[in-house]
Amino acid sequence: MKQIFLAAAGVLLSLGVYAQNQAKGYVYNDLNANGKLDKAEKGLAGISVTNGTDVVQTDQKGYYQLPVGDDQIIAVIKPAGYKVPLNEDNLPQFFYNHKPNGSPALKYKGVSPTGPLPKLVNFFLSPAKEDSNFTALIFGDPQAYNLEEMDYFAKGVVSEVEGTKRAVFGLSLGDLVGNDPSLFAPYTKAVKRVGIPWYNLIGNHDINFDVQDDRYSDESYEAHFGPADYAFNYGDVHFIILDDIIYPDPRGGKSYWGGLRAGQLEFVKNDLKYVPKNKLIVLAFHIPIGFAGENEGFREEDRIKLFDLLADYPNTLSLSAHTHNQKQLFFSEKDGWKQAKAHHHYNVGTTSGNWYSGELNEIGVPVSTMSDGTPKGYAFINFKGNQYTVDYKVAGKPKEYQLEIYTPRVLEKDKKTSAGIYANFFMGGEKDAVLYRIDGGSWKKMKYVLENDPGFLAALHKWDHTETLLTGRRPSLPAECKHLWRAPVPASLAPGEHTVEVKATDMFGKTYTQTAKYRILTR
Structure with missing residues (x-):
């Protein structure tokens, strides 16, 4: 359940917490990674723990104490140089879900009753070698609506990163499934095959739609994956994962609204108190x-408040x-x-593409x-530092396939x-x-345009x-492309075949080339 807060006379009042208790426990250095406390193992100091x-932070003995209500999740924020336990599906186990009475009755099952709060809620971290240079694998919207589409996801995407040695962990950016939380289990079995720890984020197609209160819209997600808001460290990077799906839409209607709740902003504020200013902060939504001009339904005032919290962090990235x-x-x-340097927000392409549409390829996907x-x-x-x-x-x-060229196949000379x-x-x-040239001639600039992609139109x-x-x-219908360039195609060249070469350099200085051919004919 999400925590909903109202600001009243400068005091944050929790509507999601009823009987207040104190969660107490230790964060232990689990030297042999067996998930239990052995004689030689001590508590870890300075480890962040949150109730959402x-x-x-833990004291010198690894002890912490936090207020907790009857529907909250206690989670440890993994420090760099340590790892958390994984379950059989490679999902990180860094939390304790305290829900004595369980989730309300819903179409899709939520969290089963957890019973009284344990006397101690302990966490175990194991030492791990973490290089400050590392790679993370990011999936956008697997979003299978049935088992056939889940098989498309597994065959078309998961199979080619299975057993990867390049990435140290993965993260899916929401819409893990398509409106059916019963598919969470086959989804986790699919990403398990990648063979690395896998983090997740809730999307608007992962929620419980049969609720009247936003607090309960993530119950099935919590049952499978734990907290919808959490943080962890790896190398010199601090990751913050946030649920930005507000459902039902508080403006009225049965849809959702993108935004952040007051409690989430408070979590970010409290979390960042313990994060050095030279760290790279990566936020995932x-x-x-x-x-303005790029609003995908996100509440603007929430973004401004979030930016205020990041004002002292010069190195940031956000994902969606x-x-x-x-x-x-x-x-x-x-x-x-x-800050003077602009903040980069990368809206990642999806593993389901256009919702598993289009013709089937050579492997039936x-x-x-x-x-x-x-x-x-x-x-x-x-990541490098x-x-x-x-x-x-x-x-x-x-991997070199980074751009596509579209040109007419034939032109009439001089027409x-x-x-x-x-x-x-x-x-x-x-x-x-983005530059182009014809037949190895001089490079010329292409013009950036906002149009539909010609290849997608041709497919339609x-x-x-x-x-x-x-x-x-x-x-589906086409959408305006934000990464499209155009140049005139010359018809004045000699009859015959001509080669178009395009050279594109991205924001990181990486350059890619691609070629295409067209012919000039005479009548």
């Missing part, structure tokens, strides 16, 4: 924290999914960001290109045309450099004009 709002497109957003001072022309895939975020770079990986394609050369640079943003036209049944399912 308050954050305290489901719904993008959009701004939800849109089934891919975008690079940058928040500046005019958007409420408090829908192509499912997203409506902005980005092929379905996932991201590797590479408190800095980062991102690699987007298109599922089923070589004026409205056609053009388009380049969709999947990780691109408006300020990136195929579905709408076919006279035979295609495999799979028709994709």
